[in-house]
Amino acid sequence: MVKEFESSINEKDFILQGIKEGLRLDNRDIYDFRQLGITFGPDYGRSEVTLGNTRVLAKVSCEVMRPYQDRPAEGMITLSTEMSPMAFPSVEPGRPSEEEILVSRILEKAIKRSRAIDTEGLCIVANEKVWSIRVDIHFLDHDGNIIDAACIAAISALAHFRRPDITVIGEEVTIHSIEQRNPVPLSIHHMPICVTFAFFENGEYVVVDPTLQEEQIRQGDMTMTLNIHKEICALSKAGGTPLKMETIINCSQIATTKAKWITEQIQAALDAEKSKK
Amino acid sequence: MSSRLELIGPQGLRTDGRRFNELRNMNCKPSVLSQADGSAYIEQGNTKCLAAVYGPREARTKAQVLHNRANINVEISLAPFSMEERKKRSKSDKRILEIASAVKQTFEPIIMTELYARSQIDIYLQILQFDGGTVQICINAATLAIIDAGIPMKDYVCACSAGCIDDEPVLDLNHLEESNTPELTVALLPKNDKITLLQMESRLHIDKFQQVMEMAAKGCKEIHTVLDKAVRENIKDLLKKSSI
Numbered sequence: 001m002v003k004e005f006e007s008s009i010n011e012k013d014f015i016l017q018g019i020k021e022g023l024r025l026d027n028r029d030i031y032d033f034r035q036l037g038i039t040f041g042p043d044y045g046r047s048e049v050t051l052g053n054t055r056v057l058a059k060v061s062c063e064v065m066r067p068y069q070d071r072p073a074e075g076m077i078t079l080s081t082e083m084s085p086m087a088f089p090s091v092e093p094g095r096p097s098e099e100e101i102l103v104s105r106i107l108e109k110a111i112k113r114s115r116a117i118d119t120e121g122l123c124i125v126a127n128e129k130v131w132s133i134r135v136d137i138h139f140l141d142h143d144g145n146i147i148d149a150a151c152i153a154a155i156s157a158l159a160h161f162r163r164p165d166i167t168v169i170g171e172e173v174t175i176h177s178i179e180q181r182n183p184v185p186l187s188i189h190h191m192p193i194c195v196t197f198a199f200f201e202n203g204e205y206v207v208v209d210p211t212l213q214e215e216q217i218r219q220g221d222m223t224m225t226l227n228i229h230k231e232i233c234a235l236s237k238a239g240g241t242p243l244k245m246e247t248i249i250n251c252s253q254i255a256t257t258k259a260k261w262i263t264e265q266i267q268a269a270l271d272a273e274k275s276k277k
Numbered sequence: 278m279s280s281r282l283e284l285i286g287p288q289g290l291r292t293d294g295r296r297f298n299e300l301r302n303m304n305c306k307p308s309v310l311s312q313a314d315g316s317a318y319i320e321q322g323n324t325k326c327l328a329a330v331y332g333p334r335e336a337r338t339k340a341q342v343l344h345n346r347a348n349i350n351v352e353i354s355l356a357p358f359s360m361e362e363r364k365k366r367s368k369s370d371k372r373i374l375e376i377a378s379a380v381k382q383t384f385e386p387i388i389m390t391e392l393y394a395r396s397q398i399d400i401y402l403q404i405l406q407f408d409g410g411t412v413q414i415c416i417n418a419a420t421l422a423i424i425d426a427g428i429p430m431k432d433y434v435c436a437c438s439a440g441c442i443d444d445e446p447v448l449d450l451n452h453l454e455e456s457n458t459p460e461l462t463v464a465l466l467p468k469n470d471k472i473t474l475l476q477m478e479s480r481l482h483i484d485k486f487q488q489v490m491e492m493a494a495k496g497c498k499e500i501h502t503v504l505d506k507a508v509r510e511n512i513k514d515l516l517k518k519s520s521i
Contacts, residue, residue, distance in 0.1 A: 098378050105375045113478050203471075219386075222475065232486055235461070235477035238375075239382025242471030245494070249487055256483060 005089070012217045019205050019214075026052065026211070031254055033148075033209045036262065038156055038269035044183065045161030049153040052211065053143035055087075058135055058153035060161040064124065064175070065132040075122020076132040079107050079154065087142040103147055106236050107137070110151055110192040110225040114233035117158060118187040124166060124173055131163060133186070144212040147223050151194035156266045159188055160273065190227040191266065192234070193259040197222045197251050203243040206251065208258065224252060226259040284442045284454055291442075292453055293322070300437070300449045300496055303503050305417075307425040307511045313401075315426020319418045322451055323408035328418035330426040332398035347393035351381040351400045353415060359407040377402075380415050383464055383474045389429045398428060409452035410438050412462045412476060417500060424508055433504060434473060436464040437496030439489045441481055446492045461489050465497035 007015075015025060022030055034052030045060030067074060081104040083091050091097050096104075111117070122131040135157065137150050162183035165176045198210035198218035207214060210221070220240025225233040232252070237243070284292060295301070301322030310316035313329035320326075336342045341350070353373050357365045366373065380400065388398065400422070402415050416436035423430060440450045440458040450460055459481040464474035472494070481489065 098374070101371055101374050102378060105371055109478050114480050226483070227480075230483045231480045232459075232477060232483055233480050235475055237472075237475040238379040239385060239474055241386055242466055242469075242473045244471055245487075245490065248472060248475065248490070252483055252486060 007213050007216060011213070015213055016200060016217060019200055019207060024207070025213070030206065031208045031258075033258065033262070034211075036152070036265050038152065038266060040156075040160050040269070040273045045157050047153050047157040047160055048140075049149050049156065051145060051149040051152075051209065053141055054146060054149045055139075055141040056146065056149040056153040057138045057140055058150070058157035059138075060157045061134050061136070062131050062161075062163045063134075064129050064173075067123070067127065067130040071119075072127040073123045073130075074119040075130040077112055077117055077119065078132065078134045079104060079111060079137065080134065081107065081137045081139075081150065083139055087139045102236075102238070103150065106147055106194065106223055106225070106234065107150060107154060109234035109236070110194055111135075111154060111158075114190075114192050114225070114227075116155065116188060116190055116192050116227075116233070118189055121187045124168060125171065128171075129173060133158075133161075133163075142212060144210050144215045145196050148194045148196050148209060151192065151225070152262060152266065155188075155191050155193070156269065158186060159191070159266065159270055161186055190229060190231070190233075191263050192225045192227050193262045194223050194225045195255040195258045195262075197224070197254075199241050199243065199247075203241050203247055206247065208254065222248070222251065224255040226252075226255050228260055228263045230256055282453075282457055284457060285445070291447065293451060295449075297445055297447045298492065298495075300499055301451065303500065305421060305504060305507045307421050307507060313422075313426075315422045315424070315428070317418050317421035317425055319414055319421065321410060321414050321417070321449070323406055324410055324414050324451075325404070325406040326414045326418040327403045327405060328415075328422035329401045329403075330398065330419070330422040330428070331401075332426070333393035333396040333428065334399075336395065336397040341397060342395050345394055346390035347388070347396045347398050349381050349384055349388065349390065349398050349400065351377045351384075351402070351419075353377045353380070353402045353404070355404045355407065359404050376412055376415060379412060379474060379476065380419055383416060383434060384419065384423070384430075387431050387434055387466070387473065388423065389431065392429065398423075407452065409450055409455045410462075412436065412474075413438050413464075416464050416474070417504065421504055421507065425511070432466040432468045433501055434464050435467055435497040435501040435504060436462060436474065437493050437500055438462045439493035439496060441485055441489055444485070446485070446489045448492055448496045459489075461486075461493055463490060463493035463497060465494050465501075467498055467501040470494070 037050040222237035304320040315330040413436035459479040
């Protein structure tokens with residue numbers, strides 16, 4: 001196995017000292033996100049998100065499938081994450097790493113478990129045919145905080161996606177191609193936004209949106225998923241340094257403002273894309 | 278429809294007859310296995326878990342050796358007969374791997390791993406019966422088994438879940454409740470009230486968050502007294518046996 005590249009001790013000390021003084025290498029405030037870029041297209045349901053140097057691509061596709069027996073009137077959503085050795089030199093191709101499992105579970109909780117997408121609206125004929133929506137998430141470049149970038153990419157791709165229109169007459173289902181009829185958007189209940197925190201010095205110093213170097217020296221992390229209605233959709237702090245309750249409450253307040261800001265950015269990007277067409 | 282399910286009865290009692298702030302009945306016993314260095318059996322309501330700890334011992338593969346501390350390895354398996362539907366669950370089930378990784382990361386800063394460089398501590402957890410709260414029972418069982426193995430820890434790690442039914446915070450959810458309400462699992466160090474693990478699923482409004490978290494933390498403390506009592510009784514038994 002290839003060992004992950006690590007910063008030198010001097011470099012680590014330097015970054016840590018900076019964080020203690022409220023300074024970061026890329027000249028951000030400790031509670032600031034990096035520059036967020038969202039681009040769509042060329043086809044529906046494809047978005048590329050850049051968060052500083054981190055780059056994630058999400059592509060949504062759909063097909064008609066038979067529903068699960070215990071949920072005959074609900075469509076399906078599948079999230080698939082792929083960490084290639086392109087962005088993660090330490091990852092062994094073919095076998096999912098622990099990090100990949102955690103990332104895909106957080107995204108699953110954020111998007112599926114919080115019912116962000118109306119799955120009942122994806123039903124065509126109960127017990128027979130439903131839409132199965134698949135989101136493929138590819139990590140192109142890894143400079144820390146892939147979870148937040150992946151979540152933004154996935155939800156903006158879902159918001160941008162259009163599925164072919166259908167007509168149902170009795171048992172007969174006709175799927176109209178995009179040329180024939182205007183495709184229809186998915187109905188999205190809310191947009192879950194992940195905000196990741198990194199903790200240093202036994203939880204005394206908190207940083208939002210850590211870079212790869214900051215991730216290497218952090219002692220713990222926490223990902224909060226919120227929507228614009230101030231609801232926590234998922235929360236994940238798997239071990240790491242123990243935290244005081246006040247710190248967590250404080251983080252949740254920061255996360256609400258960040259979630260609002262990111263939602264506005266996504267909305268602006270979607271509107272800009274719409275006006276282009 | 279499952280979402281229309283009445284989780285709170287007209288008398289204000291939950292489906293299994295508990296009040297809002299009541300834990301499930303808890304039974305625990307350390308030292309239940311002869312081969313393991315440390316072991317424990319825990320029941321929390323209808324969820325039952327068996328834990329075995331081996332080590333610190335030589336690491337199995339060279340890749341796992343850490344030069345400055347012990348490596349912790351956690352494996353969780355769900356018995357095929359543990360759920361309503363008999364089903365063999367593969368060890369590479371994402372959900373199980375996620376819990377295993379959460380348990381591992383929870384204990385890494387708590388176990389004094391720096392005392393055992395280049396060695397490995399194995400924690401094996403077996404869910405025998407499932408009725409909600411897998412993460413919490415895994416952590417509680419592991420704590421008890423590690424203490425039984427005599428591995429130095431900075432503190433107990435006690436975990437408990439809480440949720441919110443009809444805007445009312447409720448403690449220690451069972452499977453029926455956790456599939457229909459938001460569930461927050463907290464793992465707490467009772468000595469300094471710090472939180473090591475925090476996991477939540479489904480939607481909860483931020484105004485309710487603190488209330489639910491505090492309730493879960495209170496549950497953790499109750500669990501701590503139960504675990505502590507079990508440990509002390511076990512030691513007393515041991516002393517009695519060794520003095521004869």
